Amino acid sequence: MATLKNAFYAQSGGVTSVINASACGVIETARKQRRQIGKVYAGRNGIIGALTEDLIDTGKESARSIAALRHTPGGAFGSCRYKLKGIDENRAQYERLIEVFAAHDIGYFFYNGGGDSQDTAHKVSTLGKALGYPIACIGIPKTVDNDLPGTDCCPGFGSVAKYVATSIREAAFDVASMAKTSTKVFVMEVMGRHAGWIAAAGGLAAEKRGDAPQAILFPEIAFDEDRFLAKVDYAVSRYGYCAVVVSEGARYGDGRFLAETGSRDAFGHAQLGGVAPVVAAMVKSRLGMKYHWAVADYLQRAARHIASKTDVEQAYAVGKAAVELALQGRTAVMPSIVRTSQSPYRWKIGVTNLARVANVERHIPRHYISADGFGITRRCRDYLAPLIVGEAPPPFKHGLPQYVTLNNTPVRKKLKQPFDI
Amino acid sequence: MATLKNAFYAQSGGVTSVINASACGVIETARKQRRQIGKVYAGRNGIIGALTEDLIDTGKESARSIAALRHTPGGAFGSCRYKLKGIDENRAQYERLIEVFAAHDIGYFFYNGGGDSQDTAHKVSTLGKALGYPIACIGIPKTVDNDLPGTDCCPGFGSVAKYVATSIREAAFDVASMAKTSTKVFVMEVMGRHAGWIAAAGGLAAEKRGDAPQAILFPEIAFDEDRFLAKVDYAVSRYGYCAVVVSEGARYGDGRFLAETGSRDAFGHAQLGGVAPVVAAMVKSRLGMKYHWAVADYLQRAARHIASKTDVEQAYAVGKAAVELALQGRTAVMPSIVRTSQSPYRWKIGVTNLARVANVERHIPRHYISADGFGITRRCRDYLAPLIVGEAPPPFKHGLPQYVTLNNTPVRKKLKQPFDI
Numbered sequence: 001m002a003t004l005k006n007a008f009y010a011q012s013g014g015v016t017s018v019i020n021a022s023a024c025g026v027i028e029t030a031r032k033q034r035r036q037i038g039k040v041y042a043g044r045n046g047i048i049g050a051l052t053e054d055l056i057d058t059g060k061e062s063a064r065s066i067a068a069l070r071h072t073p074g075g076a077f078g079s080c081r082y083k084l085k086g087i088d089e090n091r092a093q094y095e096r097l098i099e100v101f102a103a104h105d106i107g108y109f110f111y112n113g114g115g116d117s118q119d120t121a122h123k124v125s126t127l128g129k130a131l132g133y134p135i136a137c138i139g140i141p142k143t144v145d146n147d148l149p150g151t152d153c154c155p156g157f158g159s160v161a162k163y164v165a166t167s168i169r170e171a172a173f174d175v176a177s178m179a180k181t182s183t184k185v186f187v188m189e190v191m192g193r194h195a196g197w198i199a200a201a202g203g204l205a206a207e208k209r210g211d212a213p214q215a216i217l218f219p220e221i222a223f224d225e226d227r228f229l230a231k232v233d234y235a236v237s238r239y240g241y242c243a244v245v246v247s248e249g250a251r252y253g254d255g256r257f258l259a260e261t262g263s264r265d266a267f268g269h270a271q272l273g274g275v276a277p278v279v280a281a282m283v284k285s286r287l288g289m290k291y292h293w294a295v296a297d298y299l300q301r302a303a304r305h306i307a308s309k310t311d312v313e314q315a316y317a318v319g320k321a322a323v324e325l326a327l328q329g330r331t332a333v334m335p336s337i338v339r340t341s342q343s344p345y346r347w348k349i350g351v352t353n354l355a356r357v358a359n360v361e362r363h364i365p366r367h368y369i370s371a372d373g374f375g376i377t378r379r380c381r382d383y384l385a386p387l388i389v390g391e392a393p394p395p396f397k398h399g400l401p402q403y404v405t406l407n408n409t410p411v412r413k414k415l416k417q418p419f420d421i
Numbered sequence: 422m423a424t425l426k427n428a429f430y431a432q433s434g435g436v437t438s439v440i441n442a443s444a445c446g447v448i449e450t451a452r453k454q455r456r457q458i459g460k461v462y463a464g465r466n467g468i469i470g471a472l473t474e475d476l477i478d479t480g481k482e483s484a485r486s487i488a489a490l491r492h493t494p495g496g497a498f499g500s501c502r503y504k505l506k507g508i509d510e511n512r513a514q515y516e517r518l519i520e521v522f523a524a525h526d527i528g529y530f531f532y533n534g535g536g537d538s539q540d541t542a543h544k545v546s547t548l549g550k551a552l553g554y555p556i557a558c559i560g561i562p563k564t565v566d567n568d569l570p571g572t573d574c575c576p577g578f579g580s581v582a583k584y585v586a587t588s589i590r591e592a593a594f595d596v597a598s599m600a601k602t603s604t605k606v607f608v609m610e611v612m613g614r615h616a617g618w619i620a621a622a623g624g625l626a627a628e629k630r631g632d633a634p635q636a637i638l639f640p641e642i643a644f645d646e647d648r649f650l651a652k653v654d655y656a657v658s659r660y661g662y663c664a665v666v667v668s669e670g671a672r673y674g675d676g677r678f679l680a681e682t683g684s685r686d687a688f689g690h691a692q693l694g695g696v697a698p699v700v701a702a703m704v705k706s707r708l709g710m711k712y713h714w715a716v717a718d719y720l721q722r723a724a725r726h727i728a729s730k731t732d733v734e735q736a737y738a739v740g741k742a743a744v745e746l747a748l749q750g751r752t753a754v755m756p757s758i759v760r761t762s763q764s765p766y767r768w769k770i771g772v773t774n775l776a777r778v779a780n781v782e783r784h785i786p787r788h789y790i791s792a793d794g795f796g797i798t799r800r801c802r803d804y805l806a807p808l809i810v811g812e813a814p815p816p817f818k819h820g821l822p823q824y825v826t827l828n829n830t831p832v833r834k835k836l837k838q839p840f841d842i
């Protein structure tokens with residue numbers, strides 16, 4: 001009887017509040033297939049763990065710990081920002097991956113990440129065949145930016161969307177209370193360097209005319225200071241206050257980010273990041289209104305306590321489906337989310353070829369943004385709304401969410417050569 | 422039969438996620454006492470509503486809307502930052518208040534706010550007697566800063582504390598995942614200009630040595646850049662990353678705020694606020710580590726979705742008790758929270774004289790802060806821990822919390838003279 005092939009799972013790029021739910025889906029599904037899959041290894045700090053043969057034996061974790069991944073934010077095995085170069089530029093990296101996989105009898109490679117990761121999975125699949133070491137390479141979609149093609153949405157996005165819409169609604173109740181004598185304008189900065197999906201999600205907080213946010217600044221719409229300030233001024237005169245959601249990627253017509261023109265720190269360094277204070281300063285300078293601003297940063301993508309149940313379920317489902325696809329002999333594919341019905345919202349898992357996904361960014365279509373460029377349209381709302389539905393709170397103890405930290409037991413190395421990254 | 426005296430309720434200063442729960446306690450309790458209290462009016466935008474005779478008739482709101490105040494953040498009637506001057510400086514303001522109260526047969530004045538508001542309630546009580554218009558003046562404690570004396574804690578604080586501890590725990594799971602190749606230091610700025618209670622609450626996230634946050638910067642401890650950077654450097658070398666909670670009021674030994682030395686905006690204006698980017702820049706400049714930073718700002722005090730159940734119950738209870746005290750003939754007092762047992766945690770409502778409360782700030786005692794100045798002690802933890810216990814989520818619909826906006830029907834004016842504020 002041939003030895004069972006093992007599986008390798010790695011997390012890549014910026015983590016989310018539900019990437020561990022995908023890991024949970026992979027591991028729990030693989031554990032039910034003990035006649036077809038041997039061990040499930042994970043890369044410590046993502047693909048770097050594979051290159052340096054720093055593998056984690058997930059089999060050393062209890063069923064309870066693995067189940068707790070479903071409600072734990074961050075990347076349980078560590079992630080990394082490390083993009084493999086093209087095969088022609090650095091063939092040695094890919095050969096090293098195959099070498100490590102071969103040394104540990106790895107027949108299944110699950111790579112949980114965004115566009116770059118799908119590209120890597122695709123290349124490993126191709127090279128494995130060429131080198132006579134065929135390996136099932138399955139991408140698992142993950143990105144808060146929601147910018148992957150070939151899937152209706154990306155696991156990780158729905159939860160950020162829910163956080164952003166909830167937060168701007170709550171902050172608007174606050175600023176509305178204070179506007180008579182104090183803060184009139186509140187600016188909240190959200191992620192999305194290239195695509196405005198997260199900023200758009202703020203628009204879900206507005207259910208009727210005049211509701212916050214009264215202005216959204218998208219990366220896709222060239223920023224016009226005069227028009228923006230007129231929008232703010234109108235909202236304040238009409239509704240007493242103005243709540244603004246600004247994407248970190250908001251930019252001028254010439255491509256410069258608003259944040260670039262902004263802050264200098266105590267040491268004179270340009271650009272600490274932070275477009276919110278730049279926008280707030282415009283409001284103060286030109287309109288003379290008192291403002292407050294917030295930068296949610298990691299809080300938004302780590303906020304597992306306010307995760308979308310739909311998102312958690314989809315994140316788990318793509319992990320589970322990845323294992324099933326591998327066992328069906330598929331490679332160079334990614335399980336995707338397919339919307340089968342809008343109302344009531346229904347979805348199923350589909351399959352997308354990685355060749356279609358790699359290195360393509362999906363921006364918000366123009367017809368999802370209102371004519372004036374400061375809001376979302378009905379079609380955008382219809383698209384976004386189901387993604388934030390449902391609550392899936394983690395267990396709480398002593399008033400705080402209980403998250404799991406795994407043991408992350410290392411696998412004994414088999415190769416003699418280290419690999420410098 | 423004498424006409425029933427009416428009640429007047431106003432919200433003051435920065436709002437919280439549970440100040441409306443106190444309003445709910447006042448109104449629901451008063452509604453049960455129809456033989457002793459006539460109408461319950463509220464001030465539109467706080468005490469300004471009283472001065473300008475801009476009253477709201479809460480009787481026009483349904484029982485259901487009033488009940489929904491219990492889970493709605495912000496100030497439902499509007500608040501204001503407007504401090505009445507001393508009686509000697511501006512006796513006209515106080516006389517105007519009495520005039521408005523007399524015109525509307527108001528015999529009960531409930532003022533929901535911080536130290537300034539308690540001071541005002543105290544003065545109105547004194548002046549009412551002097552002018553032959555005795556009125557029951559009851560302060561209702563509210564402040565996220567937790568800096569009122571005469572009460573074990575302040576309604577509003579427990580929920581901010583829960584938000585901050587939850588958020589830094591979640592963000593730490595994120596940064597720990599990324600630290601190998603990307604962000605190593607995460608800085609989260611929280612409120613508390615003069616007192617570090619909110620920053621201290623971040624410490625609740627750490628349950629064992631090495632847990633985040635590895636450093637807290639308090640207003641009460643003079644900031645020493647070298648010692649701080651050594652702390653960060655140690656945490657990164659030992660645990661791979663460092664999560665920092667910094668109070669907006671963090672300052673140097675000479676009293677300068679860290680934020681003062683910081684950012685310049687696009688227009689060259691000094692200090693947008695934002696101590697987090699200043700601290701992050703130090704980490705980058707001196708340690709060369711990649712950082713991320715967040716400024717929670719209003720999000721923290723509006724985050725009703727993650728409110729502490731204990732806090733919500735206490736906020737309601739002080740509102741209810743305020744009415745009961747008024748009906749007992751008390752004046753110039755404030756219902757307080759009294760801790761009757763530490764383990765298990767038990768509390769009851771006490772009574773504090775406003776003379777004791779007005780214009781006194783309660784800082785964190787030094788023995789609540791660890792010897793090195795970067796953490797909280799066991800005693801501090803014992804004090805804080807019960808305040809964040811329990812979840813009291815609002816109802817959700819379509820994935821978002823459902824908050825109430827009242828009709829806020831105006832009361833017909835009876836005075837001929839307007840009043841300029």
